[in-house]
C-alpha cells in the first residue's frame with residue numbers, strides 16, 4: 001500500500017521538483033495534501049506556485065492549502081536572491097486555474113492526522129517548519145499520530161547557507177524547528193551536507209530536457225535558473241536539488257546513509273541563530289532524536305528522479 005504523506009512546502013524550484021517526484025510515484029506515495037508556508041517567497045506566491053506545479057503534474061485532486069504567512073516569532077526572511085522574484089523563476093508559467101482548498105493548512109494537517117489511522121501519515125517538510133509546529137501547538141494530540149517527519153533542513157559539515165552557521169529552512173523559523181525537534185516524533189533530516197551532493201550537472205539537466213515533455217522542459221528550465229546561484233557561490237557544477245532528497249528518501253532509502261544522533265536548534269544567540277547543533281561525533285550524552293543523513297548515491301538519485309519524471313507524458317500531464 002502507498003505511504004500516505006503530506007507535503008509541507010515553500011516552492012521554490014527544488015520544492016517544485018520534489019512535488020513532481022512525489023506525484024509521479026503513486027504506487028509508493030499517496031499525497032493527501034500539499035500545504036504551503038511562507039519561506040523562499042511570501043505565502044501568496046508559495047501557495048500559487050504549489051498550484052502551478054499541481055496543474056503541471058495533472059493532479060487536480062490533490063488539495064493545496066495555504067498556511068502560515070509568518071514564522072512563529074521572528075519576521076519572515078525570504079530568498080528571492082536564490083529563487084527569483086516569483087520563487088519559481090525560469091520557465092514561463094501559465095496562471096493556475098484551480099483554487100486553493102478551503103481552510104487553513106494548519107487545520108488541514110490536524111484534520112488529516114486525526115482522520116487517518118494513527119501512525120500512518122508521514123509529514124514531508126520542504127520549507128520552514130512553521131505549519132508543522134503550529135499544528136503541534138494547536139493540537140498536541142496529533143503528535144503521537146504522526147508516523148514520521150522527513151525534512152530538508154540544517155547542516156553539520158556544511159554549517160550554513162543563509163548565515164555562516166544556519167541553513168535557510170531552519171533559520172527562517174528556529175522556534176518552529178525547536179518544537180519539531182523536541183516533539184519526540186521520528187525525524188529524518190536531509191541537511192545541506194547531503195543535498196549539496198545532489199548536483200544537477202549539465203549532463204543530468206540535458207537528460208531532463210531530453211524527456212521532450214512539458215515537465216522535462218520545465219524542470220530543465222527551473223534548474224537553469226536555480227543553478228546560477230550555487231555555481232557563483234560555491235563554484236559547484238550545478239544546482240543542488242535539496243528538497244527532492246526528501247521524496248527520494250521515502251522512495252529509495254537505500255540511496256542514503258546517516259546516523260541517529262542528537263540534534264538541537266539554536267534559538268537564543270543572534271550570531272548563530274537557527275544553527276542545527278548536531279552531535280554527529282557523539283560527544284555529548286544528549287539523547288538521539290533524529291536520523292541525520294550524511295551521504296547519498298548521487299547517480300542513483302538522479303536515475304530515480306529522471307525515470308519518475310519520464311512518467312509524465314504531455315496528454316496525462318494536461319488532463320490528469
Ligand code: BDR
Nearest residue numbers: 012014015126168169242
Ligand atoms: C532550502 O532552502 C530553500 O531555498 C530550498 O527550497 C530548500 O528547501 C535549502 O537551504
Ligand code: CA
Nearest residue numbers: 012015126127
Ligand atoms: Ca524549500
